[in-house]
Amino acid sequence: MSVTRVGFIGTGIMGGHMARRLAQAGFAVSAWNRSPGKAEALERFGVAVAAEAAEAARHADVVIAMLSSGQVCDDVLFGANAVAGAMSPGSTLVVMSSIPVETARRQAELAASKGIRYVDAPVSGGEKGADEGTLAVMAGGEAATIEALAPILGLFGRVTHVGPAGAGSLAKLANQLIVASNICAVAEALLLAERGGADPAQVREALLGGFADSTVFRQHGLRMIEADFVPGGPAKYQVKDTGTALALAESLGLTLPVATEVDRIFRGLVDNGGGDLDHSAAILELRRMSVKRRAGKR
Amino acid sequence: MSVTRVGFIGTGIMGGHMARRLAQAGFAVSAWNRSPGKAEALERFGVAVAAEAAEAARHADVVIAMLSSGQVCDDVLFGANAVAGAMSPGSTLVVMSSIPVETARRQAELAASKGIRYVDAPVSGGEKGADEGTLAVMAGGEAATIEALAPILGLFGRVTHVGPAGAGSLAKLANQLIVASNICAVAEALLLAERGGADPAQVREALLGGFADSTVFRQHGLRMIEADFVPGGPAKYQVKDTGTALALAESLGLTLPVATEVDRIFRGLVDNGGGDLDHSAAILELRRMSVKRRAGKR
Numbered sequence: 001m002s003v004t005r006v007g008f009i010g011t012g013i014m015g016g017h018m019a020r021r022l023a024q025a026g027f028a029v030s031a032w033n034r035s036p037g038k039a040e041a042l043e044r045f046g047v048a049v050a051a052e053a054a055e056a057a058r059h060a061d062v063v064i065a066m067l068s069s070g071q072v073c074d075d076v077l078f079g080a081n082a083v084a085g086a087m088s089p090g091s092t093l094v095v096m097s098s099i100p101v102e103t104a105r106r107q108a109e110l111a112a113s114k115g116i117r118y119v120d121a122p123v124s125g126g127e128k129g130a131d132e133g134t135l136a137v138m139a140g141g142e143a144a145t146i147e148a149l150a151p152i153l154g155l156f157g158r159v160t161h162v163g164p165a166g167a168g169s170l171a172k173l174a175n176q177l178i179v180a181s182n183i184c185a186v187a188e189a190l191l192l193a194e195r196g197g198a199d200p201a202q203v204r205e206a207l208l209g210g211f212a213d214s215t216v217f218r219q220h221g222l223r224m225i226e227a228d229f230v231p232g233g234p235a236k237y238q239v240k241d242t243g244t245a246l247a248l249a250e251s252l253g254l255t256l257p258v259a260t261e262v263d264r265i266f267r268g269l270v271d272n273g274g275g276d277l278d279h280s281a282a283i284l285e286l287r288r289m290s291v292k293r294r295a296g297k298r
Numbered sequence: 299m300s301v302t303r304v305g306f307i308g309t310g311i312m313g314g315h316m317a318r319r320l321a322q323a324g325f326a327v328s329a330w331n332r333s334p335g336k337a338e339a340l341e342r343f344g345v346a347v348a349a350e351a352a353e354a355a356r357h358a359d360v361v362i363a364m365l366s367s368g369q370v371c372d373d374v375l376f377g378a379n380a381v382a383g384a385m386s387p388g389s390t391l392v393v394m395s396s397i398p399v400e401t402a403r404r405q406a407e408l409a410a411s412k413g414i415r416y417v418d419a420p421v422s423g424g425e426k427g428a429d430e431g432t433l434a435v436m437a438g439g440e441a442a443t444i445e446a447l448a449p450i451l452g453l454f455g456r457v458t459h460v461g462p463a464g465a466g467s468l469a470k471l472a473n474q475l476i477v478a479s480n481i482c483a484v485a486e487a488l489l490l491a492e493r494g495g496a497d498p499a500q501v502r503e504a505l506l507g508g509f510a511d512s513t514v515f516r517q518h519g520l521r522m523i524e525a526d527f528v529p530g531g532p533a534k535y536q537v538k539d540t541g542t543a544l545a546l547a548e549s550l551g552l553t554l555p556v557a558t559e560v561d562r563i564f565r566g567l568v569d570n571g572g573g574d575l576d577h578s579a580a581i582l583e584l585r586r587m588s589v590k591r592r593a594g595k596r
Contacts, residue, residue: 101494124505124508124509136504136506138505160500160503160504162496162503162504163496163497167494167495167496167497170491170495171491171500171501171505174487174505175487175505175509177483177486177490178487178515179509179510181487181556182476182483182510184556185476185480185556185557186476188555188556188557189473189475189476190472191552191554192475192546192554193460193468193469193471193472195550196464196465197461197462197465198438198460198464198472199461202461202469203460203468206435207422207434207469210434211473211513212472212473212480212513213513214480214511214515215511215512217476245490248494252494253591256486256490257482257559257587258479258483258560258563264555265555265556286555290551290552293553294551
């Protein structure tokens with residue numbers, strides 16, 4: 001059996017680690033990155049560097065894209081002289097960027113029209129997860145296609161098939177929505193405790209291990225108490241996610257009252273200059289809203 | 299040194315286990331319960347049963363109250379012929395019921411006027427935690443008083459001193475607020491995933507271990523997916539907590555936009571007949587809100 005050839009499009013912070021893990025596992029990897037230095041750094045692991053994205057994809061059995069946005073994926077994968085045009089019928093395109101659900105569905109249709117299998121498989125777990133192969137991979141597409149990708153996607157972390165094309169992006173969006181909402185919930189509770197006269201650090205300590213506990217409560221709660229807002233996850237990206245979720249909900253006729261307020265809190269934070277702060281800085285915006293309200297009452 | 303005498307007021311589901319643990323540890327426990335059968339069941343562990351609440355408190359060094367509400371605590375502890383009147387100056391009253399912050403503060407002042415030390419120490423962890431001594435105990439009051447109570451409170455679980463009198467109740471309220479908000483956040487995200495065409499059970503599976511993960515996500519998320527709304531924590535109690543939190547926030551001039559929506563969701567659930575369902579049934583109310591909205595648009 002011949003070695004599976006993988007084209008890797010986008011070898012930035014996440015993609016660089018992922019392409020390296022593929023090469024180290026024995027796959028024949030051809031990589032492209034907009035700024036070539038990041039791809040060239042992978043040559044010592046046996047990765048071939050392509051001058052054009054289409055070139056990295058030309059003889060690949062599987063092409064993986066890890067680019068910065070849905071728009072960049074559209075351009076690089078489906079634009080003129082782009083990746084999809086160079087791929088062979090029967091090969092598979094896996095988009096691992098976080099992109100809107102509608103973008104994933106449209107790309108799946110475009111791919112299908114060229115005889116290319118399509119999977120959207122965004123991840124969570126950050127650079128550490130990419131480095132160590134412990135990402136959560138949320139895969140949307142045909143079951144058989146995703147099963148066939150197991151030797152590849154399994155190198156990146158734990159793979160879950162969540163539904164048809166677009167469902168991977170939807171799962172990632174659900175993840176972001178819960179994180180954003182829980183950050184605001186923790187911020188409101190700590191603010192109430194603090195203003196009511198309790199010691200927020202001790203309240204956090206008391207609640208560990210109980211029903212209020214979560215990764216967000218532990219990590220972002222601590223950031224709020226220590227006023228440590230160096231990102232982490234910048235608030236401006238949070239706004240992008242909550243906005244995407246609300247637009248999708250609107251198109252589906254769904255009312256999401258909590259998400260609506262969470263979006264408003266993060267937009268306020270960004271409008272007030274906090275876009276580059278960690279998203280736990282939602283507590284600053286909640287403080288601001290209360291101060292404004294009290295001022296208005298005078 | 300003589301054995302510490304503990305008066306135990308309210309030996310229901312939680313208090314029964316706690317009084318038993320005290321007696322088993324060698325404390326001299328005198329117990330009272332409104333329906334006497336529940337106290338008498340403790341006699342085989344060496345607990346003495348009192349005919350009146352004041353009688354259980356009369357010679358006690360420490361009196362613990364585990365009653366159903368702030369109002370019942372006011373009546374039984376501070377009403378006519380009540381517990382506080384029978385307690386000696388220098389003894390300690392520990393209210394472990396979940397009561398409003400303002401009630402705890404008022405009771406602390408009343409107790410102080412009689413020379414009685416006061417601690418509010420609500421718990422979380424349910425009957426299982428009370429049985430096994432693994433509750434989270436959130437204690438508000440003087441540090442020295444709470445330290446002196448360590449041999450007693452330590453039998454119930456992990457004790458954290460969270461601030462002055464009232465702070466225990468405040469910590470418990472913060473706990474309830476985070477749980478209620480996170481339940482709604484998880485419900486909105488799963489609803490979006492489901493309506494968008496993903497498999498919610500697989501989405502839950504994919505998100506385990508990531509930043510969206512929490513006790514609520516695991517337990518209540520599963521209940522939502524399986525439509526298992528047998529309580530658990532009935533929604534009607536959730537409404538009591540969110541209402542208490544919002545009233546306190548209002549009195550402190552705090553704006554809590556997420557809690558406001560969460561309260562509205564749970565009130566809607568109760569108004570629509572779901573008060574006795576588990577609070578994970580918030581997802582039913584969110585579905586109803588969306589259906590209503592779509593109907594209104596036609």
